[in-house]
Amino acid sequence: MTQERPIRVLIAKPGLDGHDRGAKVVARALRDAGMEVIYTGIRQTPQMIAEAALQEDVQVVGLSILSGAHLELFPRVVEELKARGVDDVLLFAGGIIPQDDIPLVSKIGFKGVFGPGTDTNDIIAFVREHAPARA
Amino acid sequence: MTTPPSGGGDTATALVEGILAGNRRALARAITHVEADSAAGREVLERIYPRTGRAQTVGITGSAGAGKSTLVGALAREERKRGRTVGIVAVDPSSPFSHGAILGDRIRMQDLTADGGVFLRSMASRGNLGGLSETATGVVDVLDAAGFDVVLIETVGAGQDEVEVANAAGTTVLVANPGGGDEVQSMKAGLMEVAQVMAVNKADLAGADTAVTGLKALLLLANSGAWDPPILKTVARTGEGVPELVDAIDRHQAHITQSAHAAEERRAHAERQVIALARAALHREALEAASTTGALAALVEAVAKRERDPRSAAAALLHAVKAEWTRQ
16 A cells, blocks of 8 residues: 655755744644645754755755845855755755746746745645656 | 766665765665655665674663753764764654644754764654654665764653664663653653663753752662663853763663673664564554545544444454455
8 A cells, every 4th residue: 555655845945044934834834734834943054955955855945035045045055965966856945036037047947936925735745746856 | 076966867876885884874775765765765764784884873762852853962072073984864743633844853954064973963753653663774774784883863861762773783772861750750651671870961050969869769679680871960051070971971882882781782782773664664554554445534423422332443454454465
């Protein structure tokens, strides 16, 4: 009797801002939707995020950032993931990301950007639709 | 450097080669297959088994909030100081409602993420028909084959499955706390019997000595074998007492691998493992057979309506399962 394997998601906060309410709300919503959410806590370096994604073999990485350093940190997370051969994860972002920056963030591989006020059901639907298959 | 596997086309051969070559991505992916109990995962386990048995396997168990994650982090740091590499399997419960889980053990081991000598994998218990011990011990075997010197397995000591996982390790450490009658609760949960080392964690709180004395008294009641479980005081947050805890684990490992009792210990360990795995497989196959025959649904209905008592229904179910097996 094989059960459907839950989607595994890493939720991380890169950089120095310590506000993780949003990240936790998303983590809980995804958990309640039947996913396994690895939450790493605040103040993660791009290396730590990429290494956690590798070790946990997640299908999805969600980053939350409020500090304004997304154009600095997001590309570095992508680089660190690539350096480890982690090239098949779904990336999405949340937090404070100005409208003008969204094209840049999308261009480096973030398939979804969810700002304040997003319905968590939209994030759940997005992850279910785009998460790559595993074993 | 070997090519990292990607997508769904992972072959057992590529995974095994990757694991043995020290490719962390192959290791991570292989664990995913073992956890999913896929065909590739099962083949990986079969093929790597001859390469296992070199690592110290250590189970860390205790009630929620006892400080297990923090202690596992502290243990890993101490093992690294001693030049050993460390694999960690941290098991957290899945929600019985959504089957989802929030796995937060990495929060307490953030600094270890940057250490190439450490590999941490979070696992949800998935409540999967007694299969937790099957998958978790499989993950331990993969880390063992990958060459980690020490493999730490952290589980909440609640429920048969979780206890069995910890018990599948060579050494099981029970984490207790001062105050609150923890020691009595531990005894009720049957945890005393499975632990070879006890740690009274948060020992900077009042009542640590009382807790140690309590555990000592309880140990006198437990059946004494050739190994006398030591009781240590630790403060995982500061690392106090952690070197002594590692020393105690090492002594127990020496006891099971090198002492006059080693052969007996190995047999006992193998017996525990085989029985636990057989129990899980039996449970799964019996449920499969029960649902194939349709007997389960009818019996449940009858018991729910109080037309039948649950004991005779269970006996009838077992009868139907056995008949189904004979038919197959």
